[in-house]
Amino acid sequence: MKSTDIALVLIMNIAFGAAFISAKIGVSYFPPFLFTSMRFLIIAIILLPFLKLHQGQMFNILFISLLGGAFHFAFFYLALDNSTHISSVAIFLQLGTPFATILSVIFLGEIIRWKRLIGIFLAFAGVVILIFEPTIFSDLGGVYYALLAAFSISVSLLFMKKLKNIKVFDLQVWIAWTSFVFLAIISFIVEDNQILIIQNASINAWIAVIFTAIVATGIGHAGFYYLLTKYDVSRITPLTLLAPVLAIVNALIITYFSIFDGFDETITLKILLGGSITLVGVAIVMIREKENKIVSTV
Numbered sequence: 001m002k003s004t005d006i007a008l009v010l011i012m013n014i015a016f017g018a019a020f021i022s023a024k025i026g027v028s029y030f031p032p033f034l035f036t037s038m039r040f041l042i043i044a045i046i047l048l049p050f051l052k053l054h055q056g057q058m059f060n061i062l063f064i065s066l067l068g069g070a071f072h073f074a075f076f077y078l079a080l081d082n083s084t085h086i087s088s089v090a091i092f093l094q095l096g097t098p099f100a101t102i103l104s105v106i107f108l109g110e111i112i113r114w115k116r117l118i119g120i121f122l123a124f125a126g127v128v129i130l131i132f133e134p135t136i137f138s139d140l141g142g143v144y145y146a147l148l149a150a151f152s153i154s155v156s157l158l159f160m161k162k163l164k165n166i167k168v169f170d171l172q173v174w175i176a177w178t179s180f181v182f183l184a185i186i187s188f189i190v191e192d193n194q195i196l197i198i199q200n201a202s203i204n205a206w207i208a209v210i211f212t213a214i215v216a217t218g219i220g221h222a223g224f225y226y227l228l229t230k231y232d233v234s235r236i237t238p239l240t241l242l243a244p245v246l247a248i249v250n251a252l253i254i255t256y257f258s259i260f261d262g263f264d265e266t267i268t269l270k271i272l273l274g275g276s277i278t279l280v281g282v283a284i285v286m287i288r289e290k291e292n293k294i295v296s297t298v
Contacts, residue, residue: 005227009239012223017246019216020090021254022208024080028262029205032077033187034194037180040069042213044176050169051177057166060159064171065178068156074183075149083142084264086251087271090244092143094127096150097237100157104233107158112234116285120234123241123281129274157233160225168226172217204260238285245275 001009026035054061079089101120104110112120163171187194227236251265 001231005230008223008227009242012220012227013240013242013246015215015220015223016240016243017250019212019220020080020086020243020247021250022211022215023077024086024251024262025204025260026208026212027077027081029201029208030197031187031191031194032081033074033183033191034197035209036073036077037183037187038209039213039217040073040176040180040183042210043217044173044180046218047169047173047176050167050173052170054166054170057163060162061166061171061174062178064156064159064163065175066182067152068160069175069179070182072149072153072156073179074186075145075152079142079145079149081142082145086263086265087244087248088142089146090247091127092146093150094124094241094244095147096154097241098124099151099154100237101234103154103158104161108161108233110232110234116235116238119281119284120238121281122284123238123278126274126276126278126281127241127244129270129277154237157228157237160228161233168222168229171225172222176217235285239282241278242282245278248275 023035026039029035030038076089076093079093080086083089097120101112105112160171224236224240227239248265248271251263254260255263255265
């Protein structure tokens, strides 16, 4: 992997790790579907100049937008809203990595060599260690939603690899508009008092919405989609296992210094051990094996 792509991986994971925090803050002010729809509306407006039809590929684009956008984030924010600890959601969301790896081997014919397999195994083993934290079992309501979020985005990645000559923001804008419309309708059906909540929202609430939109979508997911145009699914998805480690570290810092209400993370030997093993595994995935010659479409 090129040094510029390694830097992008780090930036992408920092963005995701920070977005876990802003999203957790956001759903403490807004209902989850309302928060998510507003997040996508911001990106949809910013990327409006990139909105155009792509002949012969719109089915795949809309399917990706629903599974990888609307459904994934609906489940994700429901998970955050139903969990006390960031770690519960951050860890279980990473089960999307083995889901995506298995699906890419079955349906895309990707080949995983032994060096990358060791890296994936170590990265996931670190997450498994974190799973057995006692805090996980107190957040089972959020865990179930996190599993659904992980599976939905894993399936969307299969369709993403079928796209031809679709640039990052061309895809992002469709995900944003499709997700906004879908989630706004769901919010209207199942949530109440949206106008009143928006009118009374604090400055912290709006910062959370804007920060999540710009950092998670504009930086994190844009970087992720770009890397998918260059590398196999099974090569890129393990690299996102850095995100839960960073999210937990961020939540621990916020808890320790009492920066925001609603954070109650604790540091344990399992968290330190699991996080360290995950970091080693991700490093192996990034630096080992010869590059696959995949021409970028971006």
